[in-house]
Amino acid sequence: MRLFFALWPQEEVRTALKTAGWRVAKACGGKPTRAENLHLTLVFLGEVEPARLPEVRAAADAVSARAFELDLRELGYWPRQRIAWLAPTEPPRGLFDLVSALASGLGARGFALDDRPYLPHVTLLRQARCRGDLPKVDDIVWPVREFVLVSSRLGNEGASYAQLAAWSLPG
Template sequence: MESKEKETVLRLFFALWPNTVERTALAAWQPPLRESCGGRAMLPDTLHTTLVFVGNVAEHRLETLRLAAQEVSGRGFGLDLTEAHYWGHNHIVYAAPQTVPVQLADLVIDLEHSLRKHRFHFEQRPYKPHVTLLRNAQWSEASLPAMRTVRWRIEDFVLVHSLSDEQGARYEVLARFPLQGGD
């Protein structure tokens, strides 16, 4: 009798991944925001900006996914996170740019195009770049306290494996994809 092993499935997404300086600056937003809104602060090493959430991918398609990302050619750029906002529908406080750099919008469009070309399915919704800072927060429609701008230099994007265990979510960067010299 032949046994069939179940194929491993990975929960994956593409993201912008801050360096230590940028991550520390973002984490500095958490205490004053948490004082206002309560909630649970995200661990500093999990802070990121999702580009495209791909979801569950069979392990045998991982190399094709990497190939799709390698086909994307974008330019490096600066991303200034200037504002904290609250989403009431999921009780999240997040950092966001006041304006979305055209290079970021183009990167997401190009990545989505390449993923479709390679027959990957993914969440399709209007892109709103953000870094989740707090979960389970409570706030109103009022503006959140002003924060010091975090200047983030984007030189690459990453493929991330989302893992869950008894401690919660943790992320493992599987691959980096460099962008061309930017502005």
């Protein structure tokens, strides 16, 4: 199983992200992320044996984090990967606390995780070719009240995702 933890947007946030993606696509070309696939990755586990799924869930069960808001207002482009993205200009402490708690719990259970710095973002567009200034998109305020465990499958049409479980964040 190919697994990751993520923030999954509510419908109104998903609609705003989709609108932003189409606006950027008009300027940069490329392929907008399908609305049902829009998310912000917290921790990517990669391939995990199905027998280890209870350990993954136990790591999430042990997380003690509170709800927070993401203010997505920074539009950016990674030319090498040809990805246009939207991110919080100043990610809230709650986001880093959640990522740290998940990574710590997973690491304690023997899962090997990526050690690169965490760069929270929502991928709006792939195969983009942005030149010059990026278009203006509306700021998006995302009230984060839960996180999810997701299984991904890669196919000819790109990735397809299935939510396996969700955990509420109090507050």
